Amino acid sequence: MATARNPAALVRPLVTPEGVDLRVKLADAGTRASGFLLDVVIIIVAAVVVSLVAIFGLGGLGVQEAEPLFIVWIIFIFLLRNVYFIAFEAGRRAATPGKRMVGILVASRSGAGLTLDQVIARNLMREIEVFLPLSILAARGGAGVADTLSTIFGLVWALLFSVFPLFNRDRLRIGDLLAGTWVVEAPKVALVEDLSLRKDRVAARFSAAQLDAYGIAELHKLEEVLRRDDYFAMKAVAETIGRKIGAKVEPVDSKAFLTAYYGELRAHLERKLLLGNRKADKYAR
Amino acid sequence: MTLPAGTDAVRQSLASFRQEREADWKAFEALLARVEKRAPRALSEDELLSLPLLYRSALSSLSVARATSLDSALIAYLEALCLRGYFYLYGARRSLRTRVGDFFLRDWPAAIRDLWREVWVSVGLTVVGAIAGYWLVASDKHWYDAIIAPSLAGGRNPDSSAETLRSVLYGDGGGHFLSGFAAYLFTHNTQVSILAFALGFAFAVPSVLIILMNGCMLGAIFQIYAAKGLGFELGGWLSIHGTTELFAIAIAGAAGMRIGTSIAFPGELTRMAAAAQAGRVAATAMVGVAVMLLFAGLLEGIGRQTITGDVARYSIGGGMLTLWICYFYLFRMVRHGNG
Numbered sequence: 001m002a003t004a005r006n007p008a009a010l011v012r013p014l015v016t017p018e019g020v021d022l023r024v025k026l027a028d029a030g031t032r033a034s035g036f037l038l039d040v041v042i043i044i045v046a047a048v049v050v051s052l053v054a055i056f057g058l059g060g061l062g063v064q065e066a067e068p069l070f071i072v073w074i075i076f077i078f079l080l081r082n083v084y085f086i087a088f089e090a091g092r093r094a095a096t097p098g099k100r101m102v103g104i105l106v107a108s109r110s111g112a113g114l115t116l117d118q119v120i121a122r123n124l125m126r127e128i129e130v131f132l133p134l135s136i137l138a139a140r141g142g143a144g145v146a147d148t149l150s151t152i153f154g155l156v157w158a159l160l161f162s163v164f165p166l167f168n169r170d171r172l173r174i175g176d177l178l179a180g181t182w183v184v185e186a187p188k189v190a191l192v193e194d195l196s197l198r199k200d201r202v203a204a205r206f207s208a209a210q211l212d213a214y215g216i217a218e219l220h221k222l223e224e225v226l227r228r229d230d231y232f233a234m235k236a237v238a239e240t241i242g243r244k245i246g247a248k249v250e251p252v253d254s255k256a257f258l259t260a261y262y263g264e265l266r267a268h269l270e271r272k273l274l275l276g277n278r279k280a281d282k283y284a285r
Numbered sequence: 286m287t288l289p290a291g292t293d294a295v296r297q298s299l300a301s302f303r304q305e306r307e308a309d310w311k312a313f314e315a316l317l318a319r320v321e322k323r324a325p326r327a328l329s330e331d332e333l334l335s336l337p338l339l340y341r342s343a344l345s346s347l348s349v350a351r352a353t354s355l356d357s358a359l360i361a362y363l364e365a366l367c368l369r370g371y372f373y374l375y376g377a378r379r380s381l382r383t384r385v386g387d388f389f390l391r392d393w394p395a396a397i398r399d400l401w402r403e404v405w406v407s408v409g410l411t412v413v414g415a416i417a418g419y420w421l422v423a424s425d426k427h428w429y430d431a432i433i434a435p436s437l438a439g440g441r442n443p444d445s446s447a448e449t450l451r452s453v454l455y456g457d458g459g460g461h462f463l464s465g466f467a468a469y470l471f472t473h474n475t476q477v478s479i480l481a482f483a484l485g486f487a488f489a490v491p492s493v494l495i496i497l498m499n500g501c502m503l504g505a506i507f508q509i510y511a512a513k514g515l516g517f518e519l520g521g522w523l524s525i526h527g528t529t530e531l532f533a534i535a536i537a538g539a540a541g542m543r544i545g546t547s548i549a550f551p552g553e554l555t556r557m558a559a560a561a562q563a564g565r566v567a568a569t570a571m572v573g574v575a576v577m578l579l580f581a582g583l584l585e586g587i588g589r590q591t592i593t594g595d596v597a598r599y600s601i602g603g604g605m606l607t608l609w610i611c612y613f614y615l616f617r618m619v620r621h622g623n624g
Contacts, residue, residue: 014368017375020344022368078472082479093321094372105372109561113376116384117392121568127476128483174486177557178544178564186372189365191310192358197300220357227358266355267296273353274295 010171012184014111024184026171027104032183033162038098043080050076081131085123090116095186103187109170109180118179125175129161195226196263206261210245211268215281219269222262226255234258299354306346310366313339317369340370388572396569397613403539403546407496411535414500415507422508432498432505447513471582474530478537478574482567485541486560488549492541499534521595524602526585532609533577540567540574577609 010026027035054073088096094114095105106122108114133154165171170182214222225237231254238254241247241261249257272279279285316336319327328336347363354360397404421428477495484491503523510519544563551559584605592598 014371016344016367016371018341018344020348020367022364022371024368074472078475082475092373092376094376107372111375115565116388117565117568117572120572121564124479124568124571125483125486127479132480132483178486178560179568180558180561180565186368187365188369189362191307191362194300194303194356194359196296196356216355219355223357263296267293270299270353270355271295273355 012170024107027102027183027185029166029171031102031104031185032165032171035096035099035102035104038101039085039096040098042097043084047077047080082123082127085126086119089114089119089123099183103185104183105186106181107184109182114181118181120179122173122175122179122181125173125178129174130158133157192227195223195259196266198259198263206245206247206264208268210247211265213245213282214241214265215279215284216269217281219262219265222258222265226258226262229255231255299356302349302354303359306342309339309342310346310363313343313370314366317366317373320373321369337374340367340374343367343370388569392569393573393576394613394616396566397536397573399566400536400539400543400570401614403542404536406542407535407538408532410493410496410538411500411503411531414497415504416500417497418501418504419508419511420504421501422505423512426509429505429509432501447515451515451518471578474534474578474581475575478534478571478578481534481537482541482544482571482574485538485544485567486548487545489542489545492538492545495541496535496538499531499538503531518595521598521602525588525592525598526581526602528602528606529577529584529609530581532606533574533581536570536577537574540570543567580605 007025010028011023012026014022014024016022050073054069085096089099089106093100093105094107099105106114106119108118137151137154161174165173165176170176172182176182222237222241225233235251235254238249238251238257241258242249247257269279312335316328316332316339320336343363344367347360347367350356350360350363418428418432422432477499481492481495484495507516507519510516544560544567547559547563548556554562584601588601592601
């Protein structure tokens with residue numbers, strides 16, 4: 001999959017009316033599948049709970065009094081199946097509870113606002129993608145006539161539609177294709193501390209040659225390592241950097257060394273950036 | 286150990302960039318969190334006005350940060366914040382009331398008018414199906430069991446006596462579970478319509494088949510009644526809700542055909558764009574179909590067993606059909622008149 005190899009393949013331009021490209025990231029297949037499974041679990045739990053209440057209600061009341069309850073039950077199950085996705089995706093956050101939990105939402109491919117008819121189109125198609133083959137299977141299984149052939153047919157049908165997003169560039173399912181929508185990542189990211197403001201006891205200074213050893217790509221990797229705060233990773237990285245720039249680093253000092261080097265390297269590269277030289281990685285001049 | 290000149294100054298100015306703007310970002314984040322949870326009404330006027338200002342300031346911070354800062358965590362934070370703000374502010378979220386109003390006043394009739402050709406084809410197919418069903422059952426009554434599932438037939442079959450058939454038409458039929466049965470029929474019909482719509486993407490073939498089959502069932506039932514001389518009475522019994530219901534199913538089929546044909550023949554648009562455009566018109570029509578089926582269910586549950594006069598039945602059925610046609614095809618003139 002392109003996803004696993006190259007995450008940049010899933011980034012799409014989204015230019016706001018203010019002229020800033022927000023670079024949305026499409027949700028990958030795994031995230032979407034887990035979001036959908038969460039929704040299915042929610043639906044099933046709700047259906048089971050309501051059905052249990054309805055059954056006990058029917059038992060307690062006579063058949064006469066239970067009729068309104070029966071109608072409410074039929075309509076509720078119908079709504080759960082057909083309206084759950086539509087109501088939540090048409091709502092303010094454009095995401096079902098399951099999608100919200102995994103941090104994705106539905107957006108219009110044109111970049112304009114998501115409209116109700118788009119939400120409806122993408123969710124009615126779910127009927128044939130998932131519910132139709134499974135309900136036919138369930139019905140045949142219930143009646144005891146589910147032979148191997150029809151089971152295989154139903155499963156292959158459902159499988160075909162569920163792997164459809166893997167075979168197009170934009171990860172669209174049939175419903176997305178017809179509605180002009182796609183599913184993008186919209187995670188909530190907290191503002192974390194600025195690492196270059198960290199004051200550590202090693203007040204090391206580095207020469208221009210030592211700072212020129214690395215570029216932006218390495219700086220971002222270094223930032224990742226520092227934020228992860230794993231002792232052994234930092235020790236290994238500190239040794240590598242020390243060897244490259246010719247500095248001696250004691251293992252206990254590796255975090256302080258890396259913090260100091262990160263701060264200096266970033267300031268050095270940012271200064272270059274201001275002067276018009278984006279040094280992409282260590283091979284760039 | 287010489288230090289490049291100005292490194293400390295760069296560090297200082299980027300740190301103050303963040304310090305100066307951080308309060309705005311936090312305020313924007315807090316406001317967004319509030320409006321995403323509750324209606325915009327929960328905000329005061331000042332807060333509401335500050336929302337777009339804070340959004341633009343966050344966007345400008347993002348541009349500055351991308352151009353000058355190499356703190357990837359900061360850029361990731363600003364990107365996520367701006368994206369959330371963008372989806373909220375440009376999501377064009379109208380209130381539910383205007384949306385519902387727009388749907389009934391403009392979008393729904395417009396979608397049906399847009400589908401006029403497909404609706405004609407769909408109605409034509411229903412008629413063809415009905416004639417075929419009638420003819421098949423008339424030539425060999427075993428076709429009846431093949432066309433109509435026993436669970437839906439409700440004990441009506443070619444061998445039933447005229448009395449049994451008549452009692453279904455005029456008796457109080459299902460008894461106490463009557464409205465429960467109506468609710469069941471409503472969900473069943475909606476599911477059939479959704480299928481007719483959703484399967485349309487396979488070049489409209491399944492939609493055509495579903496509509497033909499639906500017509501076949503109609504013709505088959507009609508034949509067994511007509512053979513006993515009850516054709517006129519059955520027409521009344523069916524039409525009280527059937528005009529609405531059959532029209533709705535025909536529209537669902539039309540919506541499916543629109544999708545299938547626009548995928549097959551996208552015209553000047555790309556196939557994807559044509560599909561997306563057709564999908565949106567068809568989806569609007571489909572919501573209308575659900576509303577119509579709800580009406581049909583109500584008419585069936587309430588009207589069919591309580592109104593037993595043939596004339597009353599025909600006039601209600603005909604009235605509903607006229608109402609729908611006027612609403613879909615003539616309503617636009619009223620709007621033009623109003624400007």
